[in-house]
Amino acid sequence: MSETSPPTRSRWYKQQSAEETTAQVTAQYRQIVLVAFQNVADVLRALQADERTVAAAIAAEESASRSIDLVRRQVEQGQVSSPVLLNAQQAYLQTSLARVQAQAARLADTVALFQALGGGWWNRRPKPATQ
Numbered sequence: 004m005s006e007t008s009p010p011t012r013s014r015w016y017k018q019q020s021a022e023e024t025t026a027q028v029t030a031q032y033r034q035i036v037l038v039a040f041q042n043v044a045d046v047l048r049a050l051q052a053d054e055r056t057v058a059a060a061i062a063a064e065e066s067a068s069r070s071i072d073l074v075r076r077q078v079e080q081g082q083v084s085s086p087v088l089l090n091a092q093q094a095y096l097q098t099s100l101a102r103v104q105a106q107a108a109r110l111a112d113t114v115a116l117f118q119a120l121g122g123g124w125w126n127r128r129p130k131p132a133t134q
Contacts, residue, residue, distance in 0.1 A: 042119040046112055053109035060102035067095035 074091040077083045114122075 039119065039121075043116070046116045046119050049112045050109065050116065053105065053112050057102070057105045057109055060098065060105040064095070064098040064102045067091070067098040071095050 071088070071091045074083060074088045078085060078088050116122075
């Protein structure tokens with residue numbers, strides 16, 4: 004008698020193939036999930052850094068604003084010349100620009116977080132029911 008008949012051997016190979024395909028698809032799925040978690044973690048770290056950057060930029064802008072006030076008083080009292088005030092105003096505008104850029108980076112990273120989480124699901128149209 005033979006070890007296995009041809010139909011049984013064929014089924015065994017099909018079963019092996021199906022099991023290997025399942026293992027491969029499972030491994031691919033796990034890799035996709037790990038990459039997704041890594042993307043979310045990276046964006047969350049970027050948002051933490053953005054928050055510190057925005058806070059520092061706001062503090063610098065407030066400091067530059069106070070500096071303008073001080074220099075303006077000094078100009079009024081004749082202690083310094085007008086170009087010093089212009090320099091203080093220029094420094095303030097630069098810190099304001101840095102704050103806006105930091106806020107823009109934080110907003111961009113917020114969008115990246117929505118994307119990493121699979122954002123856009125609320126805008127998807129439901130598929131029409133097939134009959």
